[in-house]
Amino acid sequence: MVVDPTAERFRDLEAQTAKIMEVFARAGYERIAPEIIQPADVFLDVVGEAIRGRTYVFVDPDGAELCLRPDLTVPACRIYLERHPSCDARSRYYYSGSTFRFQPGGATEENPREYRQAGIEFFGDGDEERTEAEIVALTQKVLKTVGLKNTQLYMGDLGLFRALVNAIEMPERWREKLIHDFWRRDTLAQRLKQLTTPREELETGVPDALLNALDPSRPVAARETVREWLDENKITMIGARTLDEIADSLTDIAADRQHGPLDQSGADLIEAYVAVKAPPKAVGARISDLMSQHDIDLSVALARYQRRLDQLEDAGVDVGRAVFSAEFGRNLEYYSGFVFQIVTQDQQDGGYIAGGGRYDRLLEAVGAPHTVPGIGVAIHTDRLLNAVIATRSRDDGN
Amino acid sequence: MAEKFVLGLPSKGRMMDLASEALRTVGLAVEKDGDERGYTGTIPTLPEVEVAFVSASEIATQLRRGALHMGITGEDLLRETMPDADTKLDFIAKLGFGAADVVVAIPECWIDVTAMADLEDVAEVFRKTHGRRMRVATKYTGLTRRFFAERGVTSYRIVESLGATEGAPAAGVAELIIDITSTGSTLRANALRILKDGVILRSEANLVAARDAKWTPALNAIRNEIMDKFNA
Numbered sequence: 088m089v090v091d092p093t094a095e096r097f098r099d100l101e102a103q104t105a106k107i108m109e110v111f112a113r114a115g116y117e118r119i120a121p122e123i124i125q126p127a128d129v130f131l132d133v134v135g136e137a138i139r140g141r142t143y144v145f146v147d148p149d150g151a152e153l154c155l156r157p158d159l160t161v162p163a164c165r166i167y168l169e170r171h172p173s174c175d176a177r178s179r180y181y182y183s184g185s186t187f188r189f190q191p192g193g194a195t196e197e198n199p200r201e202y203r204q205a206g207i208e209f210f211g212d213g214d215e216e217r218t219e220a221e222i223v224a225l226t227q228k229v230l231k232t233v234g235l236k237n238t239q240l241y242m243g244d245l246g247l248f249r250a251l252v253n254a255i256e257m258p259e260r261w262r263e264k265l266i267h268d269f270w271r272r273d274t275l276a277q278r279l280k281q282l283t284t285p286r287e288e289l290e291t292g293v294p295d296a297l298l299n300a301l302d303p304s305r306p307v308a309a310r311e312t313v314r315e316w317l318d319e320n321k322i323t324m325i326g327a328r329t330l331d332e333i334a335d336s337l338t339d340i341a342a343d344r345q346h347g348p349l350d351q352s353g354a355d356l357i358e359a360y361v362a363v364k365a366p367p368k369a370v371g372a373r374i375s376d377l378m379s380q381h382d383i384d385l386s387v388a389l390a391r392y393q394r395r396l397d398q399l400e401d402a403g404v405d406v407g408r409a410v411f412s413a414e415f416g417r418n419l420e421y422y423s424g425f426v427f428q429i430v431t432q433d434q435q436d437g438g439y440i441a442g443g444g445r446y447d448r449l450l451e452a453v454g455a456p457h458t459v460p461g462i463g464v465a466i467h468t469d470r471l472l473n474a475v476i477a478t479r480s481r482d483d484g485n
Numbered sequence: 486m487a488e489k490f491v492l493g494l495p496s497k498g499r500m501m502d503l504a505s506e507a508l509r510t511v512g513l514a515v516e517k518d519g520d521e522r523g524y525t526g527t528i529p530t531l532p533e534v535e536v537a538f539v540s541a542s543e544i545a546t547q548l549r550r551g552a553l554h555m556g557i558t559g560e561d562l563l564r565e566t567m568p569d570a571d572t573k574l575d576f577i578a579k580l581g582f583g584a585a586d587v588v589v590a591i592p593e594c595w596i597d598v599t600a601m602a603d604l605e606d607v608a609e610v611f612r613k614t615h616g617r618r619m620r621v622a623t624k625y626t627g628l629t630r631r632f633f634a635e636r637g638v639t640s641y642r643i644v645e646s647l648g649a650t651e652g653a654p655a656a657g658v659a660e661l662i663i664d665i666t667s668t669g670s671t672l673r674a675n676a677l678r679i680l681k682d683g684v685i686l687r688s689e690a691n692l693v694a695a696r697d698a699k700w701t702p703a704l705n706a707i708r709n710e711i712m713d714k715f716n717a
Contacts, residue, residue: 131642132618139643140630191568267609274637277602292599292681317594323676326592326654328607332614336597336607 096472100203103233103472104183107205110229111181116207119180121162127154130161133421133452141188155187160421160446160463163208164453174455177211183468199469205229206443208463210450216391218462219425219445220398226429226441226464227404234475235440237432240408242367243415243444244395245269246424247374250388251360254378255353257282258346260339265357272414279357282349291340303342310334356381363413367396370411395425423447425462433478440474441466488699489535490707493547493556496524496538503582504557504690511714533707542566549573551697554704555711561587561665561688565625575694578715583690585665587625589632589683592654592661593676600682601636604661608640611660622646622659625685629663632685651675 112118127144134157143155156162163180171178183205194200207225212218223240230238248269252262261282268275281289291298297316301309313334317324324330359377363370371393378385399406415426426444443464450459494508494515495501505515508528515536517526526536539547544558545566557580567573591598598607608619619641623629626643633641644659651671653659663685666672672679692715694708 140627263609264606267605270639271637274605292603293596297596313596317596322594322596324592324594325676326594326660327615327657328592328595328611328660330594332610333595333597336610340597 099476100468100472103475104203104205104468106233107229107466107468108181108183110225110232111205111207114225116179116181119163119166119182121156121159121166121182121184123156123185124153125156125162125165127152129165129453130154130157133161133449141191143187143189157188158186159184159204159206159465160208160449161453163463164210164450164461167208167210167459168450168454172456174450174457174459175211177213179207179209181205181207203468204465205468206463206465208461210459210461212460212462215424215445215460216395216398219395220402220404222443222462222464223399223427224402224404226443226466229466230429230441230471233471234478235431235433235471236478238440239410239430239432240404241415241428241430242409242411243413243426244392244411244424245422245426247385247388247392248360248413250385251357251383254383254385255350255356257349257353258342261343261349275357275361279349279354283351283354285348286344286346289344291344293337293340297337298341298344301338301341303338303345306335306338309338309341313337352381356383361414363411365411367406367409367411371396421446421449421452423449427464431474431478433474433481438467438470440471488701488704490533490555490704491535491537491553491698492528492711493537493539493544493553493558494526495541495544495558497540500541500558500583500690501538504580507557507580507582507690507692511717513711513714531707531710533703534711548693548695549697551695551699553695554698554700554708555692555694557690557692559583559585559688560691561585561625561628561686563691563693564686564688565627568627568631573696575696576691577694577712578692580690580692583688585667585688586684587628587663587665587686587688588672588679589685590651590662590664590666590672590677590679593673593678595678598680600680601638604680605636605638605640608638612640618642619661620644620659621661621663622650622653623663624650625663628685632663636682651677 108118130142131139138157142157144152146152159182163182166180167178168174184203185201186204187201190198190200207222209218209222227238249266252265264278265275268278300312310331314330356377360374363373365373371389374385374389396406422444424445424447428439428442430439441464443462445462447458447460450461451457494504508515512530513528514530515526515528517523524538526538528534528536537553541558542562544553544556545562547553548556549567563574564570589601598604611619621629621641622644624645624647626645629643646653650662650664652675653662654677655675662677665688669679
């Protein structure tokens, strides 16, 4: 009897999903079924406008702006919030379902507009490094259970970058900018260049006469100066940004000009850190080395990094074969700390099989009254099945 | 029966008059079928051509689908409708009318912001202060998204605006706008200023051919004849 290939595919995918669900359930996670149709607002506010270009957003007959969920993490956050409005519970959820992404070049088999994901989210965990290790180990267990081999684990740590920037001498607002710029390689390079530029060469676009009249140590007087300047130049105030906000921002520009530039060695250190890519165990030593050359103390962040490695090993993860990359985690805007991805060589269609990380600020952005630690992983089950089939046919061939 | 060659022209206003005038100048005068309100027409000197009068934005959509062989409309609408306009279309001639720039305009009172790079800094602070992203009013959602992404501006929300966009900041429905301007006087009248690197596109009316339309040797010959007249 000839089996229709799409029927066979469906059967295999269902069987694979059932196995994955069983592993999650046995690990003590609770199954949830997030809604497919989500309010568009939450996603656009949390993830930003970039995702709207790839999300199926529509307006229903009542005028509400809705979307087909472009991921399952935000919908899982909304379930947690609904069940625990005060956000003090420790919850471990798992799910399986479709997500929807517009494919600008047209949907293909490799890049479908609708694809399945299975995953877990852990909200309100206490012991961070231990939970991170648990999530990675559980993901690897799932992949092994369904027959995937030759996996490669990539890890990054956005917390280390933050700790580094905090340890380098500079005004707090420069730190915020650098941490924000981490997401975009070009923007970070531009920012470092701007911050290290000698002040007299700095182009601000703001009239010098105004900037020179602003004294950063007297912000209230500076606001008055800006008010007078606007009056004199007959510029009307419109829009939501207040005069005080504009004046404070100008005062920051004036302060940036008065403050000496960022030390070139600080900028070099940031560049050198971002370029670090090595086996995780070598990374600790390499970063320590970099720091001692620049006389920077990162011992607290590095101790946490080391503790995570220990926890990963205790959980049975082969850390020796993994790769740590300092810039890994770019383009995953809501992650805030540890990030990881698992790929396999037995994969025809590119992209990672599983990816996840820590997102301690996401719940608050979705509406929680305070920050809630959160960490999760999503597995692309279509890609996973393709890779498992490839593994099997290669093994059969040998 | 041979395939018809369909040329799309704007269906109303100055754009319609100027497009017809541009065709007349090269010896391709258009005659409307029926009365002045008709939506089809012919070119007596090139009888194989059927002229379809449709709205300027609809011309872009129909060119993308290949429902028109050629069309005259603004480059702004073509690029907004087709992110891949350069592979979907052959730009045959710039027609010298409908000149307008698609620009990023902010309230004039934002004296701390002069360039796109400043915008991202201000947007981040705005998000922290106001608890929401800065809103950008525009009808050019595609152009805006692409331009902002290229310039590393991410902390914003688009508010779709289908008319009187320049009034959005004063009305409090958006913080800044992306809109079309020819002289800048409407922007100034609304207390707005263009960022110094905020020109997204310098647009004018273009004659274009749709690569995805159905082309036969006979239709290609007509296209070449029209092209020759414009390039003569």
